[in-house]
Amino acid sequence: MQKNPLQATIATSMDDIRLAAQFLLERDDFLILCHQKPDGDTVGSAFALREALRSLGKRAQIACSDPFTPRYDFITGGEREPRRDFTPKTYVTVDVADTTLLGEKLDHLKANIDLAIDHHPSFTRYATVNVCCPWTASVGAILTAVLKEMGxxxxxxxxxxxxxxLATDTGCFKYANTNREAHAIAAELVRHIPNLHEVNYRLFMLKSRARMQLEARVVSEAHFHRQGKIAVAVVSQAMMKELGAGEDDLDDIGTLMRCIEGVEVGVLMKETPNGRMKVSFRSAQHVNVSMIAQTFGGGGHRRASGCLMYGPAEEAERRIVEAVEQFYARLEAGETL
Ligand SMILES: [Mn+2]
Structure with a gap:
């Protein structure tokens, strides 16, 4: 068996990498499925896999419940909804933790998944062959090793x-999942990317005017509690309409709140068209926001979580601040949370 130097780098079981590679080499006529509301990881992974399989003379196509956004045009070539021109025989998911995340349009395929490649701790092993490396920063990082194994x-x-x-799932190598391995894989990849600065500009600097204005509104209208440690902001439907902002412009906007100095818990409430509140919690340090989201029937990670609440915004805010205060009280009483 050929030695795969990246295998050691991403600390993934060689069995997993080999399993995925052999499976992909043996099969043909692939449909690669992304998760709904596609992000950089699912898009980058799907198009990399499609290209790799095609380079081996295989047939592969991609499907997603939602159209791809213009931000990823340099990957999709502007294909918002990829063309489907043959009947697939092999179904592969990338970055899909659970079949509910396939979304409405692909829901009918949920029992047919042959191979799933994922990295979420909450992965539900719904496929015939499951390759999940929860310690890896992105699915693209796993695929880098798989493609190498495939030759x-x-x-x-x-x-x-x-x-x-890799760069989007680590927030341009800033989030807590950024480690030596992520940088080592990136070092290997960027050798082949002559216009790296352009890719980074498109991914991390370029924002629509509506998004910029939305960020300004969110920060200037935020409410602060507990001497500036808790920040709560609302994005209302009216605000979106006024600024001409779309769903795309809301991508990861919750992270903005914890970038304000002094803020330990950032809360962003997004009003949905049917009057509910999609709440995102971001923690800068020691507050476990996954526990706070759970109070309201949601969930997530220690530093990033979310839940769904009912309006009005003032009432939701009052309940959220109360829950965060309770958390602080338990922390100060010496509990390990
Ligand atoms: Mn991912």
Whole structure:
């Protein structure tokens, strides 16, 4: 068996990498499925895999319940809804923790998944072959090793797709999942990306005017509690309409709140068209926001979580602040949370 140097780097079981590679080499006529509301990881991984399989003379196509956003045009070539031109025989998911995340349009395929490649701790092993590496920063990082194992050499397109997956899931190498391994894989990938600065500009600097204005409104209208440690902001439907902002412009906007100095818990409430509140919690340090979201029937990670609440905003805010205060009280009483 050929030695795979990236295997050691991403600390993934060689069995997992080999299993995925052999499976992909043996099969043909693939449909690669993304999760709904596609992000850089699912898009980058799907297009990298499609390209790799096609380079081996196989047939592969991609499906997603929601159209791809213009932000990823440099990967999708502007294909908002990829063309489907043959009947697939092999179903593969990338970055899909559970079949409910396939979304409405792909829900009918949930019992047919042959191979799932994922990295979420909450992965539900719904496929015939399940390859999940929860310690890996992105699915693209796992795929980098899988493609190498398959004998596919990197070119600039493949490397750009895989880099997009890794760079977006680590928030441009800033989030807590960024480690030596993520940087080592990126170092391998960027050797093949001559226009790296352009890719980073598109992914991390370029924002629509509506998004910029939305950020300004969110920050200037935020309410602060507990001497500035808790920040709560609302994005209302009226605000979105006024600024001409779309669903796309809301992507990861919750993270903004914990970038304000002094803020330990950032809360962003997004009003949905049917009057509910989609709440995102972001923690800068020691508050476990997954516990706070659970109070309201939601969930997530220690530093990023979410839940769904009912309006009005003032009432939701009051209940949220109360829950965060209770958390602080338990922390100060010496509990380990
Ligand atoms: Mn991911």
């Amino acid at each position: 596919v050499s990197l070119n600039s397109y493949l490397a750009t797709c895989l880099y997009t997956s």
